[in-house]
Amino acid sequence: MITNRTKRIAVVLAGAAVAMVCWAGGVGANESDKVIMYPKPVEVLYNAEKIQFDVKPKMMNDSVFVPIRFIADKLGGKLELTGRNLKIVRGKFTLELTIGSARAKVNGKELMLRVPVIEERGRTLVPLQVVNPGLGVAVEWDAASRYVWIGSKTIRSIDDVGIAVDIKPFLKYYEKAPYLLKTMKNGKEVNYTTVKVLSVSDLPVKLSDDLTIYGIHNATVKGEDHVGIRQTYVGEAHRGTHVALLTSDKKARFRPSVGAYTKNYKDQTKHCVYSMYGRDDKYIFGAEPSITRTINQVEYIQIDTIFQDSLILIKNPNMVQTQ
Numbered sequence: 001m002i003t004n005r006t007k008r009i010a011v012v013l014a015g016a017a018v019a020m021v022c023w024a025g026g027v028g029a030n031e032s033d034k035v036i037m038y039p040k041p042v043e044v045l046y047n048a049e050k051i052q053f054d055v056k057p058k059m060m061n062d063s064v065f066v067p068i069r070f071i072a073d074k075l076g077g078k079l080e081l082t083g084r085n086l087k088i089v090r091g092k093f094t095l096e097l098t099i100g101s102a103r104a105k106v107n108g109k110e111l112m113l114r115v116p117v118i119e120e121r122g123r124t125l126v127p128l129q130v131v132n133p134g135l136g137v138a139v140e141w142d143a144a145s146r147y148v149w150i151g152s153k154t155i156r157s158i159d160d161v162g163i164a165v166d167i168k169p170f171l172k173y174y175e176k177a178p179y180l181l182k183t184m185k186n187g188k189e190v191n192y193t194t195v196k197v198l199s200v201s202d203l204p205v206k207l208s209d210d211l212t213i214y215g216i217h218n219a220t221v222k223g224e225d226h227v228g229i230r231q232t233y234v235g236e237a238h239r240g241t242h243v244a245l246l247t248s249d250k251k252a253r254f255r256p257s258v259g260a261y262t263k264n265y266k267d268q269t270k271h272c273v274y275s276m277y278g279r280d281d282k283y284i285f286g287a288e289p290s291i292t293r294t295i296n297q298v299e300y301i302q303i304d305t306i307f308q309d310s311l312i313l314i315k316n317p318n319m320v321q322t323q
Helices: 068-074 128-135 168-174 281-285
Strands: 021-024 034-038 043-046 058-060 063-067 078-082 085-090 093-098 103-106 109-112 118-120 123-127 139-142 147-150 164-166 182-185 188-191 194-198 205-208 211-221 224-233 243-247 251-255 270-275 298-303 311-315
Touching: 034 224, 034 270, 043 068, 063 068, 063 128, 068 078, 068 085, 068 123, 068 128, 085 128, 093 128, 103 128, 109 128, 123 128, 128 139, 168 251, 211 270, 211 298, 224 243, 224 298
Parallel strands: 043 147, 194 311
Antiparallel strands: 021 034, 034 211, 058 063, 063 123, 078 085, 085 093, 093 103, 103 109, 118 123, 139 147, 164 194, 182 188, 205 211, 211 224, 224 270, 243 251, 243 298, 298 311
16 A cells, blocks of 8 residues: 555656666565666766766776866866876966876876876866876765766755746646645645756755755666666665656656665665556556556656655656657
């Protein structure tokens, strides 16, 4: 039975497939069950907000490369390019690099890099290892989400992200599942009247003291599409927040996480997996065509934040839009 608590949700997205990570199912799963997670491309965050590049960061030869001009600009550094030589001055730090060379200098002292600086489509990409000593800023590689964190890791609140709009255009998804529109206000259960529609570029975002969404990923279990969400969630160790998948047939499908396939990390985050199929679908929607459900059929993903003023939806960038 679905209770009022388990019926409430708020949204996130599904990311683009690039590299593959897999792990065995946990408690309650068969040893042969494997979760295959397809993470998003490498992304750079400055003060916990994503930087947009015309030439993307990349992983190559087990090293992360980042476009140095964009990062130097964000940090307020001054970059000079003379032929194949680069010089970046930021405060008391001076970083010197040469395209094609693994030799760098920081304040005149030589620093050997594991791999050489490269050029791609007119942009200079440098190994991540040089950013911290060369520019004097905190840098961290987050392999679970394939994020490069630069500067502060204080994640923005949902109050500072997105604009609330009228929920009416989205009500068509909820005709058979109106309970998913419920929230609590002043101690009373009411319907949401507004929605915030986010994109993956808005992540990570803090939805409440108990819940932060870091990213959405394509996943497969036993060859079937699932939605993977990296999150912090104060609850059972092997479970995450509940979601609803808003599909292209204009239905909102409630989904709990599949606890047996949760992967917990040392930083208190977890990767949770959500099935495209739900045992309550037949009860809610009646008999449906027997089709293979894919991640492309998900238009938005919703998440359990019953004390938010607006429903939270995040577009799935892999969707086949029908609106």
